[in-house]
Amino acid sequence: MAGTLRVIEEKCTGCGACVSACPYGCITLVEGKATIDESCCQLCGVCISACTEGALELSEAAKEFEDKSKYKGVMVVAEQRRGKIHRITYELLWIGRKLADKLGEELTCVLIGKDVRKYAEGLVRKGADKVLVYDDERLEILREDPYADVIVDAVKAEMPSILLMGGTSFGRALAPVIAARLKTGLTADCTGLDVDEEGNLIQTRPAYGGNIMATIVCRERRPQMATVRYKVMKEAEEDPNREGLVMEMDIPSNLRDRTKVLKEVIEEGQSIEDAEIIVAGGGGIRAPEDFRLLEELANLLGGVVGASRNVVDKGWMPKSRQVGLSGKTVRPKLYIACGISGSVQHLAGMKNSEVIVAINKDPSARIFDYARFGVVGDLYEIVPEMIKILKEIKR
Amino acid sequence: MDGVRTIVCLKQVPATQEVKIDPERGTLIREGIEVETNPFDLNALEEAVRLKERFGGEVVALSMGPPQAESTLREALAIGADEAILLSDRALAGADTLATSYTLACAIRKIGEFDLIFCGEKTTDGDTAQVGPELAENLGIPFVPYVRKIEEIGDRHLIVHREIEEGFQVVQVPIPCLLTVTKDINEPRLPSLKDKLRAKKAEIKVWTADDLSDVCEKGRFGLEGSPTRVIKVETPPEPSKGEILEGDPKELAKKLVEKLIELGLVR
Numbered sequence: 001m002a003g004t005l006r007v008i009e010e011k012c013t014g015c016g017a018c019v020s021a022c023p024y025g026c027i028t029l030v031e032g033k034a035t036i037d038e039s040c041c042q043l044c045g046v047c048i049s050a051c052t053e054g055a056l057e058l059s060e061a062a063k064e065f066e067d068k069s070k071y072k073g074v075m076v077v078a079e080q081r082r083g084k085i086h087r088i089t090y091e092l093l094w095i096g097r098k099l100a101d102k103l104g105e106e107l108t109c110v111l112i113g114k115d116v117r118k119y120a121e122g123l124v125r126k127g128a129d130k131v132l133v134y135d136d137e138r139l140e141i142l143r144e145d146p147y148a149d150v151i152v153d154a155v156k157a158e159m160p161s162i163l164l165m166g167g168t169s170f171g172r173a174l175a176p177v178i179a180a181r182l183k184t185g186l187t188a189d190c191t192g193l194d195v196d197e198e199g200n201l202i203q204t205r206p207a208y209g210g211n212i213m214a215t216i217v218c219r220e221r222r223p224q225m226a227t228v229r230y231k232v233m234k235e236a237e238e239d240p241n242r243e244g245l246v247m248e249m250d251i252p253s254n255l256r257d258r259t260k261v262l263k264e265v266i267e268e269g270q271s272i273e274d275a276e277i278i279v280a281g282g283g284g285i286r287a288p289e290d291f292r293l294l295e296e297l298a299n300l301l302g303g304v305v306g307a308s309r310n311v312v313d314k315g316w317m318p319k320s321r322q323v324g325l326s327g328k329t330v331r332p333k334l335y336i337a338c339g340i341s342g343s344v345q346h347l348a349g350m351k352n353s354e355v356i357v358a359i360n361k362d363p364s365a366r367i368f369d370y371a372r373f374g375v376v377g378d379l380y381e382i383v384p385e386m387i388k389i390l391k392e393i394k395r
Numbered sequence: 396m397d398g399v400r401t402i403v404c405l406k407q408v409p410a411t412q413e414v415k416i417d418p419e420r421g422t423l424i425r426e427g428i429e430v431e432t433n434p435f436d437l438n439a440l441e442e443a444v445r446l447k448e449r450f451g452g453e454v455v456a457l458s459m460g461p462p463q464a465e466s467t468l469r470e471a472l473a474i475g476a477d478e479a480i481l482l483s484d485r486a487l488a489g490a491d492t493l494a495t496s497y498t499l500a501c502a503i504r505k506i507g508e509f510d511l512i513f514c515g516e517k518t519t520d521g522d523t524a525q526v527g528p529e530l531a532e533n534l535g536i537p538f539v540p541y542v543r544k545i546e547e548i549g550d551r552h553l554i555v556h557r558e559i560e561e562g563f564q565v566v567q568v569p570i571p572c573l574l575t576v577t578k579d580i581n582e583p584r585l586p587s588l589k590d591k592l593r594a595k596k597a598e599i600k601v602w603t604a605d606d607l608s609d610v611c612e613k614g615r616f617g618l619e620g621s622p623t624r625v626i627k628v629e630t631p632p633e634p635s636k637g638e639i640l641e642g643d644p645k646e647l648a649k650k651l652v653e654k655l656i657e658l659g660l661v662r
Binding site for chain 1: 430462463485491493524529531539560562563564566568569617618624629636639644652654655656658
């Protein structure tokens with residue numbers, strides 16, 4: 001039996017909040033009461049949160065319980081690229097440590113690659129209690145087939161209650177393979193994670209282009225899986241005295257190995273995600289060559305240039321420089337938004353920057369709500385002045 | 396390659412730009428019931444139709460959703476799909492990505508032989524990018540995500556360009572396989588009026604949970620088969636207000652640089 005959405009008629013005041021909240025337009029008011037078109041309702045639950053009267057409820061069919069008590073601890077998967085630990089790993093260790101401490105359980109880190117054994121102690125110093133090392137030729141480049149096999153092997157060995165992976169393009173493609181294999185729930189691209197008293201992972205993530213935040217749980221299956229958005233969590237700090245266990249694991253036999261990476265072509269020098277200072281341009285930029293102005297400012301500050309979606313769509317800047325929900329998430333020390341109005345989608349990609357400066361002609365631009373320093377003015381007047389001053393300082 | 400049989404998965408989504416927040420109630424406001432085909436899925440469909448035009452074969456469009464998702468499949472037929480199947484049933488509703496991918500896998504088993512499955516990289520509503528990879532795993536076939544170019548099509552393999560953060564990889568994958576495609580792979584065509592009219596009259600098969608029960612367990616469909624639950628939906632928190640600097644451009648630039656020096660951001 002499938003679930004149904006029910007209106008508790010005694011509680012319904014006919015206010016219509018659910019009617020406007022329904023993303024699918026499946027609710028109407030009939031004789032002053034909310035009425036659900038069952039053939040249309042997707043059981044998304046948005047209306048339940050919109051209803052202030054508690055007049056809507058989702059009934060679920062009874063389901064079998066798996067023995068959850070067998071699963072304990074938090075596991076995070078370290079990510080490496082061309083033999084170097086990717087920084088998402090330290091962010092996973094930071095949030096993983098927090099959750100493990102709250103649960104009073106262990107934090108395990110899975111380290112996969114070729115010649116990566118040397119990094120294990122470093123991961124202990126960053127907070128892992130235990131590091132499982134899978135070191136093999138076939139694991140040199142991150143590929144879904146063999147990586148999924150070894151992570152499933154690690155899960156079977158450790159039985160973690162929570163399994164976290166990076167919300168990078170690799171993690172987001174790899175995690176679903178593991179979730180499907182383990183028949184468990186997976187929440188993509190979480191920006192907030194916590195645990196409740198029962199050990200449920202409370203997962204928060206943006207949906208509908210960042211317009212809403214959804215909180216998601218996976219109560220009955222284990223491990224509870226999530227990918228964690230890059231540059232949202234802090235990085236774990238190093239404790240030189242921390243001790244932990246390093247285990248060199250056997251590679252599972254019959255490792256799946258169906259895809260072959262023939263070549264890797266690197267197009268970007270410095271990834272915008274790793275830049276400490278970003279000078280970004282948006283709709284206020286009048287011509288593609290004007291990005292040179294931002295380039296000059298960025299160079300003087302030791303940063304790189306970013307862009308909002310509309311200028312990337314016009315072909316003025318490459319996609320790799322796009323900041324926002326459909327581009328990169330960044331968390332630099334300084335983000336200077338020049339002529340960017342601040343759409344929800346753009347904000348989702350940069351609002352966690354440490355210091356945001358907004359330069360915009362329109363005083364009502366949304367970006368000002370997020371800026372530590374707002375400058376109402378023309379970027380074509382202000383940026384050249386800044387360049388002049390910075391050049392003088394450098395001299 | 397002699398004839399490619401492709402299955403394209405498409406989802407009808409609310410047109411995201413219409414989703415706004417009522418500042419007083421903190422709820423989603425939606426004017427009317429505007430829906431569209433997930434834009435990434437149109438790139439997937441376009442690529443499948445182009446392969447058919449080059450090598451011959453067949454394109455099957457597959458969707459799961461409420462009865463109105465039929466319009467997405469009509470669009471697919473107008474663009475060039477030969478057959479359209481809609482999985483629609485109360486028992487399939489409320490599915491998370493695990494249950495969705497399981498259900499799609501059931502339908503694909505029922506469809507039978509195929510060479511390729513195309514999915515969009517992600518959808519604009521959920522933005523999880525999980526259904527494609529989960530579907531491949533459920534079918535036990537290899538997949539390549541974020542494909543922005545198909546470089547070579549052999550008899551039993553493909554060579555594709557997979558986007559990664561810093562550039563791309565050239566990947567070889569055996570057939571049958573699943574690809575999720577990015578927006579860069581092609582420019583989807585717009586169907587002609589004639590094609591639209593033809594698609595309007597075409598047959599769309601509707602399969603219910605019962606139709607899939609011979610190949611699958613019904614308990615793994617819909618809400619019942621979904622391990623995750625959305626327990627709360629809310630507006631993102633309001634930011635704290637910053638400082639607005641005032642003056643003429645020269646003064647503004649000076650003040651701003653001073654602030655940045657104070658914070659140790661200019662060295």
